Amino acid sequence: MNTRLTSFTHDGLSFDVLDEGPLDGVPVVLLHGWPQTATQWSRLVPYLHENGYRTIAPTQRGYAPGARPRGRYAYRISALVGDTVALIEALGGSPVHLVGHDWGSAVAWSTAAAHPELVRTLTSVSVPHPMAFMRTMLTSSQFFRTFYMVVFQLPWLPELVISNAFRAVGTDPDRRRRALAMSGMDGEQFDRIRRDIIDGGALKYSVNWYRAMLIANPRQVFRKVTVPTTHVSSTRDPFMVAKNAVLAARYVQGPFTHEVLDATHWVPEERPAELATLITSRISAAVR
Numbered sequence: 453m454n455t456r457l458t459s460f461t462h463d464g465l466s467f468d469v470l471d472e473g474p475l476d477g478v479p480v481v482l483l484h485g486w487p488q489t490a491t492q493w494s495r496l497v498p499y500l501h502e503n504g505y506r507t508i509a510p511t512q513r514g515y516a517p518g519a520r521p522r523g524r525y526a527y528r529i530s531a532l533v534g535d536t537v538a539l540i541e542a543l544g545g546s547p548v549h550l551v552g553h554d555w556g557s558a559v560a561w562s563t564a565a566a567h568p569e570l571v572r573t574l575t576s577v578s579v580p581h582p583m584a585f586m587r588t589m590l591t592s593s594q595f596f597r598t599f600y601m602v603v604f605q606l607p608w609l610p611e612l613v614i615s616n617a618f619r620a621v622g623t624d625p626d627r628r629r630r631a632l633a634m635s636g637m638d639g640e641q642f643d644r645i646r647r648d649i650i651d652g653g654a655l656k657y658s659v660n661w662y663r664a665m666l667i668a669n670p671r672q673v674f675r676k677v678t679v680p681t682t683h684v685s686s687t688r689d690p691f692m693v694a695k696n697a698v699l700a701a702r703y704v705q706g707p708f709t710h711e712v713l714d715a716t717h718w719v720p721e722e723r724p725a726e727l728a729t730l731i732t733s734r735i736s737a738a739v740r
Contacts, residue, residue: 457508459518462538463531466518469539470509472497477506479543480731483536485554485578486658487614487649489515492553492641496720499728505735508548510539512556514657515649524663529562529582530672532661536563540570549735553577553720555661558585561703565675573738574681575731577719578692580700582673587699594693604662611656618650636690636716680707682734684727686715709734 457471470490480500484492490509497507513519513535514527521527536559540548550571552560557579564571565581579585588594604610621627621642632642649655681704685697697710711730715722 457542460510460539460542462535463521465513465516465521465535467513467516467535467539468511468518471506473501473506474504475506477501477504478549478735479546480505480507480549480551480735481536481539482507482509483550483552483556483560484509484512484515485552485556486661487645487655488554489648489654491644491648492720495724496728499725500731503728503732505549505732508539508543510535512559514660515654517653520654520657522657524660525667527660527664528667529559529664530669532559533563533566536560537567537570545570547572549573549575549731551575551577551731552579554579554717558582561677562672564677564679564681566672568678571679573734574677574679575684575734576681576700577684577727578686578689578717580683580696581677581703583703584696584699586673588693588695592693592695594696597691597693601662601665604659608656610659615650615655618646636688636718638721641718641721676703676705678705680734680738682709682711682730684711684713684719684730686713686717686719688715689717691717707737
């Protein structure tokens with residue numbers, strides 16, 4: 453595809469896309485996590501562009517203003533995978549190098565497992581294969597690290613609490629410092645979330661990603677990935693236990709590498725150069 457892709461449609465929804473870098477470069481699709489948008493990759497993409505890659509970052513379902521259906525069922529993993537497939541088809545249908553962080557990683561794993569013909573390589577960041585995550589929920593402290601997922605099942609209350617917290621922090625310098633320290637974010641990340649997610653109206657829709665977690669076909673969840681895969685974890689991630697990365701290897705039947713970076717959960721913002729190197733290494737190894 454020799455033209456820029458600024459949007460695409462699927463299921464009657466319209467998704468915004470950041471298509472950057474050399475137009476004739478090898479395409480790398482970047483799937484953001486919660487509570488972020490395609491702009492979460494802004495620190496990473498210059499390094500990929502320097503290496504000749506074209507980056508395509510969609511703002512996903514629940515986040516893009518034109519793609520905010522109501523109800524949790526619309527946010528089941530098969531629908532999110534369908535959005536990614538529609539994006540790849542809008543790019544011409546040739547297989548892409550797929551990268552995901554946080555919830556975007558879960559979608560990337562599921563897309564690679566269900567549609568290996570559309571994915572040349574997979575690089576997952578922070579969040580492992582869905583079954584690896586579910587196993588650690590039952591066999592480690594993972595459940596307690598992500599207990600908020602249970603709280604997010606409640607109607608309207610999570611949205612109210614999160615919105616009020618972000619707005620209160622914005623008017624109190626002391627609260628802001630504490631919030632940044634607790635979250636591991638810097639001020640730019642925090643302000644971007646408040647602008648794009650809280651003030652932009654995406655929060656009440658994007659929380660449905662969590663509420664739809666258990667709406668999944670068991671055969672899809674257990675499906676293994678056959679494409680070359682790199683999983684990137686971090687040393688100071690407060691949300692993910694180290695066992696996640698160990699178990700992820702069991703769900704890859706192709707070449708697999710596990711890499712660890714010194715960072716919190718927000719790897720694309722904290723370690724963009726190092727992450728770009730891992731992504732390009734995975735791509736280079738697969739195309740030799």
